[in-house]
Amino acid sequence: MNIIFTIASKLLPTRIVYAHCDLPCGVYDPAQARIEAESVMKIMEKYSGFHEEEQKIRAILIKEQRAELVKHHLWVLWTDYFKTEHLKKFPNLHDLFWRATKAAGDTKKSVDPAVGQKLLDLITEITDIFDQTKASK
Amino acid sequence: MLPTLISGDSVLVNRISYWFTLPKINDIVVVKDPRDGKVLIKRIIKIVEKGYFVQGDNKNSSTDSRVFGMIGRQSIIGKVWF
Numbered sequence: 001m002n003i004i005f006t007i008a009s010k011l012l013p014t015r016i017v018y019a020h021c022d023l024p025c026g027v028y029d030p031a032q033a034r035i036e037a038e039s040v041m042k043i044m045e046k047y048s049g050f051h052e053e054e055q056k057i058r059a060i061l062i063k064e065q066r067a068e069l070v071k072h073h074l075w076v077l078w079t080d081y082f083k084t085e086h087l088k089k090f091p092n093l094h095d096l097f098w099r100a101t102k103a104a105g106d107t108k109k110s111v112d113p114a115v116g117q118k119l120l121d122l123i124t125e126i127t128d129i130f131d132q133t134k135a136s137k
Numbered sequence: 138m139l140p141t142l143i144s145g146d147s148v149l150v151n152r153i154s155y156w157f158t159l160p161k162i163n164d165i166v167v168v169k170d171p172r173d174g175k176v177l178i179k180r181i182i183k184i185v186e187k188g189y190f191v192q193g194d195n196k197n198s199s200t201d202s203r204v205f206g207m208i209g210r211q212s213i214i215g216k217v218w219f
Binding site: 004005008009012014015016017018019080083084085 | 139147148175
């Protein structure tokens with residue numbers, strides 16, 4: 001077979017085609033979003049104990065970055081992992097991701113741990129659905 | 138297209154096959170992504186009036202008709218022979 005391909009590739013035009021996978025490894029896990037959200041939460045809890053201006057600025061900067069990472073990881077799950085068949089089984093999926101990414105955005109504007117907890121709760125809901133989709137395979 | 142094809146595999150594509158016959162379910166085909174024209178390799182899963190539903194064999198990771206919808210006959214470039 002290899003000889004046929006070698007000859008064919010010399011005689012015929014060749015080009016690269018793509019299987020167009022999201023990730024070659026196919027590895028998805030809401031844990032990525034959760035870890036970043038937990039960082040956001042920890043910063044919120046510790047923020048009131050910070051007294052130096054530099055410490056506060058750094059905490060806010062890191063919280064901003066981590067919240068953005070939460071959004072990124074949620075979007076990857078939402079747009080790449082979850083498929084139409086999942087939506088049929090869990091019709092609240094779009095709304096849940098909408099609320100979770102909104103909540104991630106809200107954590108940028110606040111240092112109130114209650115806001116961070118709301119984000120974590122929504123990620124827990126997403127994780128529950130994710131686990132069910134994995135279990136049904 | 139795992140496990141049927143792995144990255145780096147070579148395939149021979151018959152570009153005139155569908156001049157004489159219609160695409161069939163289970164055919165592995167080279168198609169154009171209707172969104173950006175990128176050339177993809179997929180399997181025909183369903184044929185309806187509106188077009189062809191194509192899907193990758195690696196269902197958990199494939200971006201295919203479940204994302205970009207049915208494709209038209211004109212988007213099928215050819216049939217993978219082997």
